[in-house]
Amino acid sequence: MRVAGRLLALVVLTLLATGTANSAEPVLSQSQIDKLLLHGPWPVQWDRDPSNRVSGNPNAIALGRDLFFSPKLSGNGKMSCATCHHPGRGWTDRLPQGLGTTKLDRNTQSLFNVRLNRWFGWDGQNDNLWAQSIRPLLDPKEMNASAGHVVKVVNGDPELAEAYENVFGAAPDTANLELTLVNLGKAMAAFQETIVSGRSPFDAFRDALAKGDEKAASAYPAAAKRGAALFFGRGNCTFCHTGPNFTNGEFQDAGVPYFLGPGRVDKGRYAGIGKLKASKLTLAGDYSDDPAKTGAWKVRGVRALHRNFGEFKVPSLRNLTQTAPYMHNGSLATLEDVVRHYSEIDVERLHADGTRVLAPLHLNDREVKDLVAFLESLSTG
Amino acid sequence: MIRTIITGAFCLGLSTSATWAGACGAPDTWHTLTPEDQTSFKAALNLGANTPTVGAPFDVELQVCSTGSKSLDRLSVDATMPAHKHGMNYQPQLSRTGEGQYKATGFLFHMPGHWKITVSVYSDGAPSHLSMDINVP
Numbered sequence: 001m002r003v004a005g006r007l008l009a010l011v012v013l014t015l016l017a018t019g020t021a022n023s024a025e026p027v028l029s030q031s032q033i034d035k036l037l038l039h040g041p042w043p044v045q046w047d048r049d050p051s052n053r054v055s056g057n058p059n060a061i062a063l064g065r066d067l068f069f070s071p072k073l074s075g076n077g078k079m080s081c082a083t084c085h086h087p088g089r090g091w092t093d094r095l096p097q098g099l100g101t102t103k104l105d106r107n108t109q110s111l112f113n114v115r116l117n118r119w120f121g122w123d124g125q126n127d128n129l130w131a132q133s134i135r136p137l138l139d140p141k142e143m144n145a146s147a148g149h150v151v152k153v154v155n156g157d158p159e160l161a162e163a164y165e166n167v168f169g170a171a172p173d174t175a176n177l178e179l180t181l182v183n184l185g186k187a188m189a190a191f192q193e194t195i196v197s198g199r200s201p202f203d204a205f206r207d208a209l210a211k212g213d214e215k216a217a218s219a220y221p222a223a224a225k226r227g228a229a230l231f232f233g234r235g236n237c238t239f240c241h242t243g244p245n246f247t248n249g250e251f252q253d254a255g256v257p258y259f260l261g262p263g264r265v266d267k268g269r270y271a272g273i274g275k276l277k278a279s280k281l282t283l284a285g286d287y288s289d290d291p292a293k294t295g296a297w298k299v300r301g302v303r304a305l306h307r308n309f310g311e312f313k314v315p316s317l318r319n320l321t322q323t324a325p326y327m328h329n330g331s332l333a334t335l336e337d338v339v340r341h342y343s344e345i346d347v348e349r350l351h352a353d354g355t356r357v358l359a360p361l362h363l364n365d366r367e368v369k370d371l372v373a374f375l376e377s378l379s380t381g
Numbered sequence: 382m383i384r385t386i387i388t389g390a391f392c393l394g395l396s397t398s399a400t401w402a403g404a405c406g407a408p409d410t411w412h413t414l415t416p417e418d419q420t421s422f423k424a425a426l427n428l429g430a431n432t433p434t435v436g437a438p439f440d441v442e443l444q445v446c447s448t449g450s451k452s453l454d455r456l457s458v459d460a461t462m463p464a465h466k467h468g469m470n471y472q473p474q475l476s477r478t479g480e481g482q483y484k485a486t487g488f489l490f491h492m493p494g495h496w497k498i499t500v501s502v503y504s505d506g507a508p509s510h511l512s513m514d515i516n517v518p
Contacts, residue, residue: 243435250470303470
């Protein structure tokens with residue numbers, strides 16, 4: 001793969017040399033290609049969630065889909081999970097901040113590739129998808145329901161009740177509301193695990209470089225190639241947006257203000273860790289179906305650090321063209337806004353010592369457009 | 382006093398065909414840690430066959446031995462990115478697997494670049510440190 005990468009570096013240079021007005025301009029160096037190749041192949045292999053015994057179960061997926069789209073689960077009977085996570089809107093709502101019973105503080109995250117997450121929510125307050133599926137149901141600002149209400153709805157619907165019994169081997173247990181709610185969360189998680197993004201133009205380019213396929217590599221737009229050179233080069237975007245899913249799955253202060261109003265701040269990861277540690281629904285808890293508690297290392301080992309204040313989850317960069325607006329508070333409307341934010345970032349408000357992870361890039365207009373072109377190439381539509 | 386590691390190695394049933402030229406009698410495929418300060422201990426660390434991948438959890442094995450009469454009270458292991466002056470988001474969990482042998486689970490390097498793994502050994506209340514550098518692509 002490394003030899004092929006070197007050959008392609010030469011090819012990429014040659015193609016540019018014979019092409020455009022910027023004919024003497026190098027595009028991707030070998031170092032950049034080496035980093036680029038680490039961001040694939042796509043799709044990645046995925047194994048069923050051992051903490052969820054119905055992960056991958058077709059009947060559970062079907063039940064989870066019905067629950068996901070049912071407004072009856074919400075307190076007012078009008079709001080389903082799909083109200084905010086709309087399949088036609090990139091599995092989000094395209095609003096700056098979500099709207100439940102009231103306007104929320106954070107942007108609704110897309111569910112594309114959610115099964116690959118290590119942490120769930122902008123603050124990572126859950127370490128698994130089934131717990132995260134339950135959270136909005138019970139939040140008075142979101143779906144404003146209770147375990148009793150949700151279980152009553154399922155039990156009172158003959159089709160849902162039958163589907164539940166088919167999946168879990170018994171009727172919904174109204175005497176153990178928490179267990180029944182967790183089971184419903186597991187069915188919804190099983191459905192959400194099927195929401196995956198397809199291959200993008202970047203993936204085709206990446207694989208072409210890996211194979212030494214000159215013709216296929218040449219199909220990738222020149223602007224996106226220049227953007228890739230920035231992304232994998234002096235932009236240092238791969239400090240955080242790394243791997244095939246373009247995220248390290250962790251948290252970062254990206255210089256986006258977290259003051260919500262007079263006397264109110266969004267504490268981000270700092271608050272999320274607090275909620276995680278207080279939760280019964282973690283991978284270390286009794287509701288995990290994994291006897292080995294494989295994923296429990298996260299909740300057991302995660303550190304609560306001062307720098308977590310104001311840190312938010314590093315999102316995947318896949319399918320961004322479908323999931324505007326951006327950042328944890330939806331404050332940036334377009335990808336160009338995002339790139340300009342990083343280009344002119346105010347490092348004084350970032351609490352960091354040592355070499356800056358984030359530093360202003362001072363991109364010119366063409367470089368901004370090139371980086372946007374690269375980001376757009378990570379999307380399938 | 383910690384007994385020599387060779388005894389511990391045989392107790393684990395490890396292959397006697399391995400080359401045991403590393404620190405504390407560890408296989409020479411292990412990394413010998415470099416003392417950061419005056420220490421009466423040596424240590425070797427095993428990362429396994431592959432360099433850690435950014436964003437993927439991994440475990441390490443440790444062998445620690447005394448070079449003199451000092452006894453080991455306790456030890457800890459951690460990692461930092463010296464250039465960025467930050468550590469990992471997770472505290473590795475350490476367990477003893479034999480005489481002078483340990484396993485540390487729950488490492489995760491969340492950024493590419495230069496990391497430093499540091500083993501801190503405590504004897505008579507005084508710490509000393511041994512480390513190794515690793516570059517993660």
